[in-house]
Amino acid sequence: WAVGIFINEKKALLIEINTETDFAAKNDTFLSFFEKIGNYILSLNDSSEISIDKLMSYSFEGFLISEHFTDIISKIGENISINKIEVIKIDFNTQIFSYTHNSYRKNIGKICVALKVETNSKGIELEQFGKNLCMHIAASKPMAMDIEYLDKKIVEKEKEIQKATIKSAGKSNDIITKILEGKMNKFYSEVTLFNQNYILDNDKTVKNILDKFSSNNLNFKIISYSLFVLGAEW
Numbered sequence: 001w002a003v004g005i006f007i008n009e010k011k012a013l014l015i016e017i018n019t020e021t022d023f024a025a026k027n028d029t030f031l032s033f034f035e036k037i038g039n040y041i042l043s044l045n046d047s048s049e050i051s052i053d054k055l056m057s058y059s060f061e062g063f064l065i066s067e068h069f070t071d072i073i074s075k076i077g078e079n080i081s082i083n084k085i086e087v088i089k090i091d092f093n094t095q096i097f098s099y100t101h102n103s104y105r106k107n108i109g110k111i112c113v114a115l116k117v118e119t120n121s122k123g124i125e126l127e128q129f130g131k132n133l134c135m136h137i138a139a140s141k142p143m144a145m146d147i148e149y150l151d152k153k154i155v156e157k158e159k160e161i162q163k164a165t166i167k168s169a170g171k172s173n174d175i176i177t178k179i180l181e182g183k184m185n186k187f188y189s190e191v192t193l194f195n196q197n198y199i200l201d202n203d204k205t206v207k208n209i210l211d212k213f214s215s216n217n218l219n220f221k222i223i224s225y226s227l228f229v230l231g232a233e234w
Helices: 029-045 066-077 124-140 152-168 171-191 206-215
Strands: 002-007 011-018 081-089 093-102 110-120 201-205 221-229
Touching: 002 029, 002 124, 002 152, 002 221, 011 029, 011 110, 011 171, 011 221, 029 066, 029 081, 081 221, 093 124, 124 206, 152 206, 201 206
Parallel strands: none
Antiparallel strands: 002 011, 011 081, 093 110, 110 221
């Protein structure tokens, strides 16, 4: 398996293409095919609206996408398929920063991050900060940007687990409430981007770092992030 990120002036594309073995995913023939497919999808005007099934009926270089896959399968000797795609549009005053971890090529590897930011700034400092945040996301794998964006089912499940653990320790009900609040705050600090400790400065949260960076007259507001991790269900 491999994930990749492709970016032009209008959008960014994240894509995961599955192989049967890690060996095939590192093969130059497969990686060149991955680049070709990724760049083709990125070039489509309606790529954000395309399902994987519909994409297979498109054609370029004289063949259907499905035929390109049939060809690469015969060359590699393994079943190869697109698992998921995501397209992020670049709007006015927004930029996309990216990072690829455990890369097979510059933009293809085991983890890809795209960070969409509202900013009217430019320059090396901004580029480095954006990349560092992408590296943080790749390492810390947040489930959501902030607490209010977390899946309510995940939050309730975590509360039930923590309650059961606290009760098993024989704590009284009034103590349970206080301990549960502390446990949930710790959970939020582990799974939400803004509340995580920043990997390059563990004494500060990502929100602290963002506030400090923006206070230096560098407008930098995170709109969204996308994280593709090889083989992940989410």
